[in-house]
Amino acid sequence: MAAGQAPRHPTRLFVVAKDPSVLGNLVFNLNLKHLFSQKSQFQPHPQPGDECQPPPLLSLPDPLACFIAHDYMAFAASPSGDIIAAIGANGRTQLYDGAAVSPGPDMRSSMNYPFLVPVGDHMFIAISSYPRFDVHQGPRFEALHKLRRPGGGGRWAWTAVPEPPGLARRDRADVTAYFVSGARVYVSLRRQGTYSYDTARRRWRTEGAWELPVLGRALLVPNFLGTGRRLLFGFRYLDVLPFNEGYPFCAVDMDASPPVIVGSWPDAACFSEVWRAGYNICSPVSQLNYFGGGRFCISVTSHSTQPERARQGVVSFMAVELTQDLQLLKRQYSCYLMPESSRCTYADDGGGFVALAPGKTWQIMVKSGYKLLSDANFAAAPTDGKCWKPPPGELIKFNVDVAFDAVSMSGAAGVVCHSDRGGKNIWHPAVADPLHGEALACRECHCFTKDQGFEKLLLLELECWC
Numbered sequence: 001m002a003a004g005q006a007p008r009h010p011t012r013l014f015v016v017a018k019d020p021s022v023l024g025n026l027v028f029n030l031n032l033k034h035l036f037s038q039k040s041q042f043q044p045h046p047q048p049g050d051e052c053q054p055p056p057l058l059s060l061p062d063p064l065a066c067f068i069a070h071d072y073m074a075f076a077a078s079p080s081g082d083i084i085a086a087i088g089a090n091g092r093t094q095l096y097d098g099a100a101v102s103p104g105p106d107m108r109s110s111m112n113y114p115f116l117v118p119v120g121d122h123m124f125i126a127i128s129s130y131p132r133f134d135v136h137q138g139p140r141f142e143a144l145h146k147l148r149r150p151g152g153g154g155r156w157a158w159t160a161v162p163e164p165p166g167l168a169r170r171d172r173a174d175v176t177a178y179f180v181s182g183a184r185v186y187v188s189l190r191r192q193g194t195y196s197y198d199t200a201r202r203r204w205r206t207e208g209a210w211e212l213p214v215l216g217r218a219l220l221v222p223n224f225l226g227t228g229r230r231l232l233f234g235f236r237y238l239d240v241l242p243f244n245e246g247y248p249f250c251a252v253d254m255d256a257s258p259p260v261i262v263g264s265w266p267d268a269a270c271f272s273e274v275w276r277a278g279y280n281i282c283s284p285v286s287q288l289n290y291f292g293g294g295r296f297c298i299s300v301t302s303h304s305t306q307p308e309r310a311r312q313g314v315v316s317f318m319a320v321e322l323t324q325d326l327q328l329l330k331r332q333y334s335c336y337l338m339p340e341s342s343r344c345t346y347a348d349d350g351g352g353f354v355a356l357a358p359g360k361t362w363q364i365m366v367k368s369g370y371k372l373l374s375d376a377n378f379a380a381a382p383t384d385g386k387c388w389k390p391p392p393g394e395l396i397k398f399n400v401d402v403a404f405d406a407v408s409m410s411g412a413a414g415v416v417c418h419s420d421r422g423g424k425n426i427w428h429p430a431v432a433d434p435l436h437g438e439a440l441a442c443r444e445c446h447c448f449t450k451d452q453g454f455e456k457l458l459l460l461e462l463e464c465w466c
Helices: 271-276 434-452
Strands: 012-019 024-031 057-059 065-068 073-077 084-088 093-096 101-103 114-118 123-128 141-148 154-160 175-181 184-189 193-198 203-208 219-221 231-235 249-253 260-265 279-281 287-290 295-304 313-322 328-337 344-348 354-358 395-405 410-417 423-428 457-462
Touching: 065 093, 065 101, 073 114, 084 114, 093 154, 114 175, 123 175, 175 219, 175 231, 219 287, 231 287, 271 295, 271 313, 395 434
Parallel strands: 057 328, 395 457
Antiparallel strands: 012 024, 012 344, 024 065, 073 084, 084 093, 093 101, 114 123, 123 141, 141 154, 175 184, 184 193, 193 203, 219 231, 231 249, 249 260, 279 295, 287 295, 295 313, 313 328, 344 354, 395 410, 410 423
């Protein structure tokens, strides 16, 4: 690099859009250099009376690869971007090596809501975020690594990772946050504390009884802008969120014990801009990428609220920049149109694909032999020749169920009444875990009975593995 020349930083990231038309997930390679160019101006935060016009909707480039899957998949890319790994809830693995997608080895266990964490270019750690809901209570940590062969090459294999110290396998606490530092993976477990796993020595270490004050995936910058500070960047967890806003972007001082938040910027993401431009936010959990030099990209998924756009799915990227004293400057944001049949979007710079949120209507599976229903109001319709018999006496039976996305921390509740009154469904933008979702579904059932004026005794039926 010539003297006086500004350092070059990466500006590319991968985007994954689930596309039912191809029964899989499409991977795109996107360059966001224009968001950080010298011509991009720093933008003030919009005020309540301001009108926000959306930027032109850009088109995603041709897909790089397609991962075929019929269920939820977790994605991660190696830091170099040479390897993209994906795992399904059924334990199946797929790998992209820059040329083609090929099947990988099966996991030792099945994880309903896994995180997939890259460690270097030849290892991925799978973490069960909600292990108590796994159907098969196997290992909640597994490592996918490449077994080297003399002369080069090798094959991928899964191995079990031991449990953190002092925790029995039956203590299957939820994972609240995680990040990677070199060869170590740091994990916070709800009400248990924070632990780190040395992938080279295969040993755990107890960091403390505290939990990281962020939600989900976070990014560690060891020497932020040459200040020597070890800062962790992510999204601060809040119990209550304002309408149409998400968890605030924040910085955590990792040299403090316990770590403390030293900066929080609720207006860093483009929630206000997107909402004022006529789009509904699909999830309160944004996604974060770091491009070096204090430059971050915050991703948000939304859909149109205008009928003529037919719930058009859009993924938005906001470029922000932090100074040495943690002053935040907004640059600008871009919106990309998702594939027409796309259901959800992921974005990553090579370090772990994380789901943003569904971009279409949630679909609720009402069990006990009833059809898949997704309309705002519906009537129960038996299938497969099954005949429902009413409960005895003056009872009216309700079935409730919930769909939950562990990464976007959102879900949907459905209620079906076994009478001529039909039912309802509703999307919840902030769901802590499946048990919380079941409680919300029960509350929706109660509200539905009051709205409909039921006076008879009620019988409530739900499925819960808690």
